[in-house]
Amino acid sequence: MSSQIFAIGDIVAWNSEAGRVSGRIRKILTAPFLVNGYQHHATPQTPQYEIESLKTSHIAFHKGSALTKLP
Template sequence: MGRAFKIGDHVSWNSEAGRVSGTITKIHIRDFDYKGHTHHTSADDPQYEIKSDKTDHIAAHKGSALRKLPK
């Protein structure tokens, strides 16, 4: 199970381009399709949509991939 975050939290995660940061905009607790892939999730192990600070890119990650940043 990953860490619990809430909408508006500022977080970072590791990407192909290095460490990226952004703000959580949505929390998924049911399976959902994103960019052509089904992401499996539950209330006990949600996935988060995060908007990048530097671009308009939206990423989806489990809580275990995220690190909360100070505001």
């Protein structure tokens, strides 16, 4: 579990198949949810984050442990 705390509007980075990506957190999800048939297991203790890529505007969903907060 990530020791960092993230908020809506934070700029974060993560590794993807295409390399390092950065984006802005749009939502904090604290309950299980489906995206394109894939079940994401978010809870209040282990939230997942909806992030919009700064470069492509693509929407991604990640656990806090996959994210690094950028200045």
